Amino acid sequence: MTNPKPVSGPQADTAEPPAETAPRDGGPVRSGWRMLLPTMTPWLALGLVLIGGITLFGLIGPHLVGDPGQIRDQGLTGPSAEFPLGTTQTGQDVLAQLAHATRGSLQIGFIVGVLATALSAFFGIYGAYRGRFIDEAFSLLSNVFLVIPGLPLVIVISGFVPRESRGLWTIALVLALTSWAASARVLRAQTLSVRNRDYVAAAQVSGERPWRVITVEILPNLLPVIASQFVFAVIAAILGEAGLAFIGLGASNSSTLGTMLFYAQNGFALPLGAWWWFVPPGLIIALIGMGLSLVNFSIDEIINPKLKNLRLHRKRARRAARLERELARASRRSGQAPDTDAPAAEEPTR
Amino acid sequence: MTTTPAPAGTAPDPRARPVLTVEDLTVVYEVDEPVTAVKNADLTLHRGEILGLAGESGCGKTTLAYAINRLHRPPARIASGRIAFHDASGDDIDILSLEDAELRAFRWNKLSMVFQGAMNALNPVATVRAQLRDTLLAHRPRMTRKEIRHRSEDVLRRVGVDPRRLGSYPHELSGGMRQRVMIAMAMLLEPQIMIMDEPTTALDVVVQRDILREIVRLREELDFAVVFITHDLPLLLEISDRIAVMLDGEIVELEAADRLYRDARHPYTRRLLGSFPSLSGSRGAFIRTGVDETETPAATATEEPS
Amino acid sequence: MTSVQVTDLVKDYTIRSGLKRTRLRAVDHVSLELTPGRTVALVGESGSGKSTIAKILTRMERPTSGTVDVRFDDGTPVPDAAYRREVQMVFQDPFASLNPFHSIEHHIARPLRIHKRTGTKEETHRSVLDMLERVNLTPADNIAPRRPHELSGGQRQRVAIARALAPGARVLIADEPVSMLDVSIRLGVLNLLGRLQREDRLAVLYITHDLATARHFSDEIVVLYRGRVVERGPSDAVILDPHHDYTKLLALAAPDPERPGRVASDAGPVDRDAIDDGVCYDHFTGRWREAGVPAAAEERT
Numbered sequence: 001m002t003n004p005k006p007v008s009g010p011q012a013d014t015a016e017p018p019a020e021t022a023p024r025d026g027g028p029v030r031s032g033w034r035m036l037l038p039t040m041t042p043w044l045a046l047g048l049v050l051i052g053g054i055t056l057f058g059l060i061g062p063h064l065v066g067d068p069g070q071i072r073d074q075g076l077t078g079p080s081a082e083f084p085l086g087t088t089q090t091g092q093d094v095l096a097q098l099a100h101a102t103r104g105s106l107q108i109g110f111i112v113g114v115l116a117t118a119l120s121a122f123f124g125i126y127g128a129y130r131g132r133f134i135d136e137a138f139s140l141l142s143n144v145f146l147v148i149p150g151l152p153l154v155i156v157i158s159g160f161v162p163r164e165s166r167g168l169w170t171i172a173l174v175l176a177l178t179s180w181a182a183s184a185r186v187l188r189a190q191t192l193s194v195r196n197r198d199y200v201a202a203a204q205v206s207g208e209r210p211w212r213v214i215t216v217e218i219l220p221n222l223l224p225v226i227a228s229q230f231v232f233a234v235i236a237a238i239l240g241e242a243g244l245a246f247i248g249l250g251a252s253n254s255s256t257l258g259t260m261l262f263y264a265q266n267g268f269a270l271p272l273g274a275w276w277w278f279v280p281p282g283l284i285i286a287l288i289g290m291g292l293s294l295v296n297f298s299i300d301e302i303i304n305p306k307l308k309n310l311r312l313h314r315k316r317a318r319r320a321a322r323l324e325r326e327l328a329r330a331s332r333r334s335g336q337a338p339d340t341d342a343p344a345a346e347e348p349t350r
Numbered sequence: 351m352t353t354t355p356a357p358a359g360t361a362p363d364p365r366a367r368p369v370l371t372v373e374d375l376t377v378v379y380e381v382d383e384p385v386t387a388v389k390n391a392d393l394t395l396h397r398g399e400i401l402g403l404a405g406e407s408g409c410g411k412t413t414l415a416y417a418i419n420r421l422h423r424p425p426a427r428i429a430s431g432r433i434a435f436h437d438a439s440g441d442d443i444d445i446l447s448l449e450d451a452e453l454r455a456f457r458w459n460k461l462s463m464v465f466q467g468a469m470n471a472l473n474p475v476a477t478v479r480a481q482l483r484d485t486l487l488a489h490r491p492r493m494t495r496k497e498i499r500h501r502s503e504d505v506l507r508r509v510g511v512d513p514r515r516l517g518s519y520p521h522e523l524s525g526g527m528r529q530r531v532m533i534a535m536a537m538l539l540e541p542q543i544m545i546m547d548e549p550t551t552a553l554d555v556v557v558q559r560d561i562l563r564e565i566v567r568l569r570e571e572l573d574f575a576v577v578f579i580t581h582d583l584p585l586l587l588e589i590s591d592r593i594a595v596m597l598d599g600e601i602v603e604l605e606a607a608d609r610l611y612r613d614a615r616h617p618y619t620r621r622l623l624g625s626f627p628s629l630s631g632s633r634g635a636f637i638r639t640g641v642d643e644t645e646t647p648a649a650t651a652t653e654e655p656s
Numbered sequence: 657m658t659s660v661q662v663t664d665l666v667k668d669y670t671i672r673s674g675l676k677r678t679r680l681r682a683v684d685h686v687s688l689e690l691t692p693g694r695t696v697a698l699v700g701e702s703g704s705g706k707s708t709i710a711k712i713l714t715r716m717e718r719p720t721s722g723t724v725d726v727r728f729d730d731g732t733p734v735p736d737a738a739y740r741r742e743v744q745m746v747f748q749d750p751f752a753s754l755n756p757f758h759s760i761e762h763h764i765a766r767p768l769r770i771h772k773r774t775g776t777k778e779e780t781h782r783s784v785l786d787m788l789e790r791v792n793l794t795p796a797d798n799i800a801p802r803r804p805h806e807l808s809g810g811q812r813q814r815v816a817i818a819r820a821l822a823p824g825a826r827v828l829i830a831d832e833p834v835s836m837l838d839v840s841i842r843l844g845v846l847n848l849l850g851r852l853q854r855e856d857r858l859a860v861l862y863i864t865h866d867l868a869t870a871r872h873f874s875d876e877i878v879v880l881y882r883g884r885v886v887e888r889g890p891s892d893a894v895i896l897d898p899h900h901d902y903t904k905l906l907a908l909a910a911p912d913p914e915r916p917g918r919v920a921s922d923a924g925p926v927d928r929d930a931i932d933d934g935v936c937y938d939h940f941t942g943r944w945r946e947a948g949v950p951a952a953a954e955e956r957t
Contacts, residue, residue, distance in 0.1 A: 198753035202816070205714045206767040206823060207740035220757040317424030320380040324427040328446055406838040554701040555865060559909035581839050584911035625839045627872040629895065629912050 038298035047294025050287050058106045061099030068096035068255065079276050086276035089267040097260055098280050104256035105238050105285070108172055112237030115176035116183065117230045123180070124187025125222065129195055129214050139188065145181035153178055154240065158249040168251045171244065175237050183229040190225055194218050224302040231296045235289050242285055257281040368436055369542055369575050370395040370418070370461075375431030377410070377417045377599075380424070387413040387426065389599040395543065397438075398573040400566070402586030402607070404622065405596035411579050412466070414596070415545050418577075419461050420445060420453060435460060438542055459489055461543040462536035464529075467552055471532065472520040478506075478531055479516040485538055505534040508571075510564050526557035530564070537568065545577045562589055584626050587611050595619045658728055658742045658826035659859055660690040660713070664950045665722035667708050682708045684883040684948040685722070690827060690859035692729070695850075697862045697870035697891065699906070700880035706863045709880075710831045713861065714745045726827070741771045744825035746849075748832040750812035754804035760815050761800040764788070767822040787818040791848060810841035814848065821852065828853070831863045846873050867910045871895045879903050882933045884947040889939020899937035899944075901930075 038044055072091030079086045085094035120142075127138030157174045158166060194200065195218065203217045238257075244250050245258025246265070260281040264270075269277040370393075377388040387410040395401050405411040416422040418433060433445040437460065448456060457463075465471060473481055482502040486493055493501075503513040509530040520528055529549060536544050546565070550558035566589055569576055578590060586593050587607050594604040595618065603616040614620045667683040683705040690696055700706050711717040713724060726734040726742060734742050747753035754763055764784045765774075774780040781800075788796035791814040804812055813833060820828060830849060834842040850873060853860050864870050870877055870891065877894040879887040879902065887900040898904045936947035 198747045198749055199755040201716060202745070202747060202753050202819065203755075203766070204716065205740065205745050206819065207770045208766065217755055217758075221755070316380045320378075320424040320427035323380075323429075324424075327428060327430070406840060555867075555909040556701065556905055582911065583839070588911050621840055625843055627843070627868045629868040629871065629907065629910050 038302055041298060043294050044298040047291045047298070050291030051295065054102060054284060054288055054291070055106060057099060058102040062096075062103055065096035065099050066093055068092060068100050076272065076274055076277075078274075085280055086274070088263065088277055089269075089274075094276055094280065097255065098257075098284065101255050101257045101260045101281060102284055104168075104251075104254045105241065105258070105288070107254075108168065108175070108241045108251075108256060109234040109238040109288075111169070111172040112175045112179070112241075113230050113234040115172065116180040116233040116237070117226060119176065119180035120183035120187055120229060121226060124184035125191045125214060125218065128188040128191035129210070129218065135188075138184075142181040142184040142188075145178070146185065148178065151240070151243065154244060155247070155249060158244055163252050166249075166252050168254045171241060171251045172237070175240050176233075179233055179236055179240070183233065186229070187222065187225065190222055191218060194221050224299055228296055228299040228303065231292050231299065235292045238285065238288055257285050367397050368394045369397045369438075370436070371432075371434045372418065373432045373434075375414070375417060375433065376429040377413050377422065377426055378429040379426050386429075387599050388417065391431070391599075391601050393594065393601065393604070395575050395577060396591075397542070397575055398569065399592065400569060400576045400578055400590040402590035402593040403577060403579040403596065404581065404583050404586055404593055406581055409596045410599035411596050412547055413599075415463070415547050415577065415579055418445070418545065419457050419463065420448075421457075421463070435543075455489070458485070458536075458541065459539050460541055461545065462539070462541040464532055464536050464544065464546040464549045466548040470528075472528055474520050477517055477519055478523075482506075482516075482535060482538060485535055489539055501538065505538050506531070508537070508568060509534045510560070524557075526553055526561065529553060529557075529561060533561070533565070537572070537574070540572065541574060543575045543577065545579070547579045548581075549578075551580065551582075558585075565589070583622050595622065658726060658734060659692060660743070660827055661723075661725040661727070662686065662688045662690075662709075662713070663723050663725065665709065665712060665724070666720045667705070667712060667717065668720045682883050683712070683719075685950055686880070686883070686885055688861075688878055688885075688888075690861055692826065692857045692859050693853070694876065695853065695860040695862050695874040696876045696878060697864060697874035698878050698880060699864060699867060699870050701865060704880040705883040706880055707831060710745065710829050710861070710863055713827075713829050714743060715739060741823045742825060743827040743829065744820035744823060745829040745831065746813070746816050746820050746833045749836050750809050750816055751804075751836070753816050754812055756804055759801050759803055760788070760807070763804075763815060763819050764800075764822050767819060771823040773822070773824060783822075787822055788815075790821070790852070791815070791818045793818070808841075809837045810845060813837060813845050817845075817849065817852070821856070825858070826856070827859045827861075829861045829863070832865070833862075834869070835864070835866070842869070849873075867895055867906055879906070881931070884933050885936050886933060886947055887937045887939075889937075893939040897939075899939075900935070901932065905931070 070092060072087065074083075074087055075089050075091045077083065077087050083093050083095065085098065088094060088097070123138045123142055127135045154174050158171065161170055200213060200217055203213050208217070241250065241256055242258035242261065245256055246262050248262060250256060250259050250262070261278060264274075264278040264281070267274075267277070269275075372391055372393040375388055375391040375393075376386060379385040379387055389410075391414055393401075403411050403414070413422060413426060417426070417428055420428075422428070428446065431446075435443040435445055435456070437443060443456065443460075445453075445456070472478075476484075479502060482505070483498050486498050486501060502516060506513045506515065511527060511530050511534065515523065515527070515531075520531075523531065533546075533549070536546075549565075550561050553561070562585070565576065565578075568574075578586065580586060583593075587610070590607050592604065593607050593610050594601045595610075595616065596602065597616075597618045603610065603614065603619045605614075610619065611623070614623060665683050665686045666681065669680045669682055671678045671680055686705070686709060688696060688698075698706050698709065708717065712719050726739065728734060754760075761781070761784050764787050765780050768774045768780055768783050774783050784800055785796040788794070788799055793799045793811060793814050799807070799811070799815075804815070807815065817833075828849075833849065834845050837845060846869060849860070849862075852858065860874075862870065862874050871894075872891075874891050877887075877889065877891045878885055879894065879900065881900075881902045887894055887898065887903045894903060895907060898907050934947055935944050937944050
């Protein structure tokens with residue numbers, strides 16, 4: 001193990017000093033997962049609180065309220081101590097309905113989110129990684145699904161399926177099938193870019209199997225994109241289902257925020273001024289969308305660190321600019337006072 | 351203004367007049383823990399001189415170049431110092447006190463810059479002719495169409511590009527050709543100083559050679575001063591009159607090129623010189639200069655925040 | 657020990673623009689030999705086909721024609737299953753060749769596991785630390801759990817070298833291993849490669865555009881121009897006594913502080929079309945031969 005270099009001698013093989021980042025914190029080493037977590041901002045916190053609160057309401061609420069279907073003779077009464085959100089035309093408790101409907105909508109959103117993300121990940125990532133024929137075929141398939149107009153197809157399919165077999169899963173499947181294609185296109189583009197990076201080539205050269213290259217080397221670098229698409233798919237599914245249910249094509253055996261609005265519409269809640277009947281479900285839908293969007297903005301910052309730097313640097317940049325202006329002003333003052341030529345010197349530059 | 355100090359290095363030419371004086375320039379990046387990218391830099395650039403600025407990534411050489419014509423972006427800021435431009439007409443301009451409009455007029459007119467990777471800075475959807483015309487019109491709004499055409503053809507010819515290429519789009523030109531067009535653009539308004547930040551790093555050696563030859567020749571014809579920034583010390587030794595070596599934001603050595611090569615004082619300069627194996631020297635010559643497998647802390651120093 | 661015999665390598669790329677298809681020959685009948693303990697430098701500009709040869713040698717691309725014959729010392733051919741163990745590569749850009757998501761340990765442990773060089777977890781961990789120490793990354797137990805962005809360019813390239821050697825590679829393809837690094841680190845990394853080569857008797861293909869380092873770090877230089885070998889020979893002979901016009905041009909273009917002020921006195925730009933890429937000078941035989949033809953069609957004056 002002798003080093004033949006004459007002068008450098010024993011020192012030649014010493015290590016280079018660790019990079020300056022080394023001693024910063026002696027704590028446990030941060031894993032790769034850590035960098036996938038967004039930084040906490042007020043907006044992200046608000047989004048998480050909204051989502052958490054609504055989810056909790058959907059999970060626990062149904063156990064605390066009475067039977068949402070129970071018909072009473074106190075139809076269409078406003079909020080009171082007994083019924084905090086009033087009653088419907090047929091005397092049903094709006095709060096109880098709301099709790100069950102929130103649970104139903106979240107269920108649909110979650111199922112569709114998982115299904116659509118799985119479909120887009122498979123068609124987007126696997127196709128792009130394999131390239132050639134498989135990529136062409138998968139691309140064609142997602143392009144076809146992309147140009148199919150989503151809502152009309154959903155209406156047609158939902159209308160075609162007989163009402164009794166039009167359950168929660170059927171609706172979820174229909175929504176998932178019409179919403180994965182755009183995400184698959186994005187994932188394909190991202191995969192193509194990651195696939196051409198040297199570390200993927202290095203993994204292939206060192207003999208990794210294709211599925212390991214995909215799941216261990218490529219997938220982690222796509223996770224923020226996938227997470228963002230999942231969140232987006234959930235929003236789209238909840239809104240889509242609400243739209244379907246509102247026009248009467250929703251799941252037959254479950255109650256969602258959309259079906260609530262459908263019954264409110266049929267019960268002439270609006271002309272009768274029964275705001276407690278249609279405002280709560282509408283508000284919940286809006287808040288779910290808002291919360292998930294806020295979470296999504298934070299995920300965007302991971303995908304595109306420039307957004308984050310923008311926020312971080314804006315303040316610093318302002319301070320630097322102000323300090324520099326002061327310096328320039330001071331310099332101008334000192335330059336003008338003793339030396340009357342200074343303004344003239346600047347003249348020819350105009 | 352008689353504040354021009356004696357040049358920090360020895361001027362090769364006794365009749366040399368300074369065209370740019372940088373005194374005690376400090377540039378700070380206002381991040382959580384402020385980073386001083388350039389520390390108390392003193393620099394004098396003489397008329398018609400090629401001044402090499404050597405250093406490795408993160409040493410502050412690009413920050414210094416940007417600060418000279420105040421192109422640095424916040425969070426970078428000039429914390430102290432003076433930059434004086436000595437116009438050919440005999441007037442002095444204090445660059446740091448220029449207002450925005452004056453600064454715009456000053457840049458490119460008196461001092462132009464060729465950026466790193468500049469060949470990709472051309473607008474891909476405009477012809478070379480349109481881009482040269484826009485630059486001319488921005489600074490000389492009263493130029494006639496004929497004058498613009500003559501001037502454009504002239505600068506292209508000077509950098510060794512066929513004027514027939516005026517109608518080409520950037521993607522129709524090779525990398526070397528695009529870089530020449532950028533240099534043509536930088537000399538369009540006959541500036542007295544050109545700052546070139548790694549102008550040839552992305553090019554192949556042979557093309558790089560052609561462009562360097564062009565720069566040296568143009569300098570002799572038009573008598574502008576060049577600040578040539580690169581990490582390639584052998585290249586600087588060949589083309590520049592004086593060389594400044596930067597380490598961690600400080601100019602550690604400023605010396606005439608031949609003296610720097612034969613008799614470098616600062617250990618870092620010697621180290622840099624030893625990093626380049628000689629092409630024609632005896633085999634293994636570089637090893638005797640004592641370069642080992644280690645890295646200096648300077649090499650791993652913090653990168654400039656961008 | 658393993659050696660590589662590359663014979664008449666040809667690689668064509670099809671370029672589609674609209675309906676037109678043109679064929680671009682990136683590598684044109686290139687032959688070269690890598691033997692244990694020797695470094696061959698492959699010198700050329702971007703677009704000369706250097707990287708294509710590297711990709712073919714590491715089996716990331718298939719050649720259009722020609723053979724790559726890899727054999728153990730006893731003459732038996734290396735089976736496909738062992739190819740990735742024997743032939744490894746160091747990539748140009750240390751910032752791109754390490755996965756930002758994974759720790760340094762992962763990068764070195766994976767090849768060890770794939771090629772079954774370790775058993776238990778502890779054994780792997782110890783081997784990883786050993787590898788890191790071999791490439792002078794100490795303290796190894798401090799470096800191993802870090803992630804690539806916490807290391808400097810030189811340190812990353814050392815990790816990349818350790819990863820390439822981890823499977824027990826005997827043939828190393830180094831594709832511009834130092835061109836992205838700071839100048840003061842370059843010699844350190846090259847010296848490291850040189851030391852590892854001597855220790856393991858590696859066969860190294862050093863791909864570069866830098867004539868000076870090619871001369872000092874290789875035994876043989878092969879000059880590539882437009883996909884063809886235009887000059888080959890012992891490194892000193894090729895650099896100090898270039899025969900082919902293109903090699904002369906390259907040698908002239910490399911900065912040389914021994915001759916200051918040479919730029920201005922150079923002859924003007926050289927007409928590329930005047931360079932004959934149809935001939936090749938071989939310093940070993942001392943004769944010219946045709947370039948871009950099968951090696952079997954022996955020397956003609």
